[in-house]
Amino acid sequence: MHHFYNRPEALVSELLEGLAMSANVTLSDHRDARIVMRSDWQPDREGRQQVALISGGGSGHEPAHAGFVGQGMLTAAVAGDVFASPGVEAILAGIRACCGEAGCLLIIKNYTGDRLNFGLAAERAREEGFRVATVIVADDVALPDAPQPRGLAGTLLVHKMAGYRAERGDDLDTVHQAAIDMAAQVRSMGMALSSATLPGQEASSRKTPELGLGIHNEPGVRQVTPESADDAVDQVLKALGRPDNGPWVVLINNLGGCAPQEMQILTRACLERLGRDNVALMTGPAPLMTSLDMHGFSITLAPADEATLEALKAPVQAPHWPTPQTVHDIKTFSPRFSQQPPAGEGQYDNARSQLITRLATTLRDSEKALDELDAKVGDGDAGATVAAGARAVLKALDENQLSTGENARLASELGHLFATAMGGSSGVLLSILMTSAAQQLEDVADWPSALQAGVERMQHYGGAQQGDRTMLDALIPAIEAMAAGQDLEAAARAARSGADKTATLRKASAGRSSLVPEQALDGVVDPGAEAVARLFEALAGDDDSR
Template sequence: MHHFYNQSEHLVSELLEGLAMSTHVTLSDHRDARIVMRSDWHPEREGRQQVALISGGGSGHEPTHAGFVGRGMLTAAVAGDVFASPGVEAILAGIRACCGAAGCLLIIKNYTGDRLNFGLAAERAREEGFQVETVIVADDVALPDTPQPRGLAGTLLVHKMAGSCAERGDDLGTVHQAARVMASRVRSMGMALSSATLPGQEASSRKTPELGLGIHNEPGVRQVNPDSADDAVMQVLEALGRPDNGPWVAMLNNLGGCAPQEMQILKRACLEQLGLSNVALMMGPAALMTSLDMHGFSITLAPADEATLEALLAPVEAPAWPTPQKVHEIETFSPRFSQRPSPGEGRHDETRGHLIAHLATTLKDSEKALDELDAKVGDGDAGATFAAGARAVLKALDEGQLSTGEDARLASELGHLFATAMGGSSGVLLSILMTSAAQRLEDDADWADALQAGIERMQHYGGAQQGDRTMLDAMIPAIETLTDGQSLEAAAKAARSGADETASMRKAGAGRSSLVPEQALEGVVDPGAEAVARLFEALADRNSHR
């Protein structure tokens, strides 16, 4: 399965049903006429005073055309099969459903099937007494010498111009003339890195980027090889004639397969190359007239005169119409970064410094053993991570950058050090531990209570609990022993017991070990818990030899 379709023969009906389930449209109930019409429209009511607007064509270009049915745009859309014009009878049925005394305008993309089928439907409707006019949109500039340029995304600007005029009550002649003028002024050009995949068929083998692809998988005017998004936009704008005498309305259309990130980067390039002062309104980026999953984009330009801006900014209720955006220079602000005293400016305690150096050396010397444990249950770098923090501590001691004689300042300095010197989540968790502990030490708490508070914050942000096979399995029992008033020796034993118990835990609740099969964990001590146990053992040993 490569696309989220059901049976390909039901694709058009199902996509229209999906649209109709959450928008104000009504669907025809006959399979031979897939008509989407405004649910608030009746030809003998609204149609007596307001011109009806009908468009349509082959499906596969969603949200065009049904997504633009709504007050202020189309009255109805007639959908054909994928990349195939609807039949004459379906179009004629759409005219009969919408057209009242005010008449209707058919907006037709310049493809042979659409021209012929919509044209014949218009003639037969006139024969039946309906007032019908047509406008053909041919905005594609990829083939300048062709007598029949294709209709592309610029068709949507014609929909909006006609819809604005119709909504304010202009007569059929006025609406028709406004649509013709807009159709004559819009121009579009697209580029795609690959062609579309038709439902139920294998992906196309055509993978070479092309400029000027048609929206029905027609080959482009030439193969291209853009080396960046900026280059791609430059080539498209050059094909559009490198317009520089704005202001313009610019519309950036996703042909179906571009990621949102790509579209924003393309928008940036488009605005920079056109010049912000040359763009009065930006439409998109958005998927407006797609070609199934084609990985490409198109740019449409139209002169931004007063009538065009008024029409594009007029209220609209069509679900797929993007809100026009006025462009401007980027506004910036200067963020505030952390301001903290220079490390080591507090008091120094030589004895405390020697103790910290002893603990850091213990971790540094344990690098290989901890890495070997981690290689069995993780990615094999736990020892290197703790050793990196230990080396940073030793370096800070040598340079006098730890305030060893002031508890709160020391804890804060260690917190900053761990955050910058240690990689992965361990450094961040230990930084949270020490930063939170520093706040409690400021309030004259002792180290045991301060570390207990730090553990609670570690659990809050990290999500691990005792028994989840992490460093907390050694840290929590050790700190609880100290807060109960027991000795460092008792705390070291509690830490060792907690670490050893992780070897019998066959399921990890957090960390990389949580992704390891249960059988691989059995008998292996968690490296983080082992590191904590070794720290407390070194601390107790040092204390016993004082």
């Protein structure tokens, strides 16, 4: 399965049903006439005063055309099979359903099937007494000498112009002329990296980038080799005539297979090259006139005269028409980053400095042993991470950058140090621990209570609990022992017991060990818990710790 389709023969009916379930449209109930019409439209009511607009063609170009049915745009769309024009009877049925005394305008893309079928339907409708006008859109400039250029995404600008004129109550002749004028001004060009995949068929073998494609999977005018998104846009704009005498309205269309990221980058390139001051209004980037999953884009330009801007800015209720945007220079602001608090400006305590030196040295010298443990249950860098934090602490002590005589200031300084010196989640978690503890120490010089508050915040953000094979399995018992009034030796024993117990835990619910098979965890002490156990053993003065 390469696409989320059901049966290929049901594709058109099902996609229209999907639209009708959420949009303010109604569907014809006959498979031979796939007509999507405004739910609020009645030919003997709205159609008496307002010109009806009908477009359509082969399916596979969604959201065109059914997605643009709504107040301010199309009255109805008639859908054929994939890349195939709807039949004359279906189009004629659409005219009968929509056309009132004000008449109707058929907007036709310049493909032979569409011209013939919509044309014959118009002639037969006139024969039945309907007032019908037609406009043919031929905005493709890929073949400048072609006698019949194709109709591409520029058709949508004709929809919008005609829809605006019809909505304000202009008569059929006026709406018709406005559509003709817009069709004469629009020009489009596309490029694709690969062709479309037809439903139920294997992926196309055409994988070479092509310039000047149609929307029915026909080959481009020539093969190209764009080196970047910028280069691709350069080539498309060059084929459009390198317009520099704007201002322009621009429509940037996703042909179906481009990711949103690609479309934004292509938009940036387009606006930079046209000149932001040279673009009065932009529609897209969005999938508007697609070609199934074709990995490509197209750019449509039209002069930004007053009438065009007025029409494009008018609001619509069509479900898939994006609101056009004005273009402007990039606006920037200067973010405020955290300022490192003045370090080492607090009081100094020699005995505590020596203690911290011993603790940091213990962890630095444990790098190899912790890495070996982590290699069995993680990615083998736990020791390096812990050692990086320890070296940062030792360096700060050497440079008198730690206020070892003030509890809250010291905890805050260590929090900032761990966040910047240690990689991965361990540094962030330890920074949360110390930063939260610093807030508690502002009020009470009680390290066990402050550390307990810090552990709570670690658990809140990190999601780990005791028993999940993390550093908490050693840290929580040790802090609880101190909070209960026990001495440091008891805290060290609690930390060691908690760390050793992790070797019996075969299921991890947090950290990298949670991604390791259970059998690989059996008998292996968690490296984070081991680091905490060694820290408390050094704190208790047991220099012979493992």
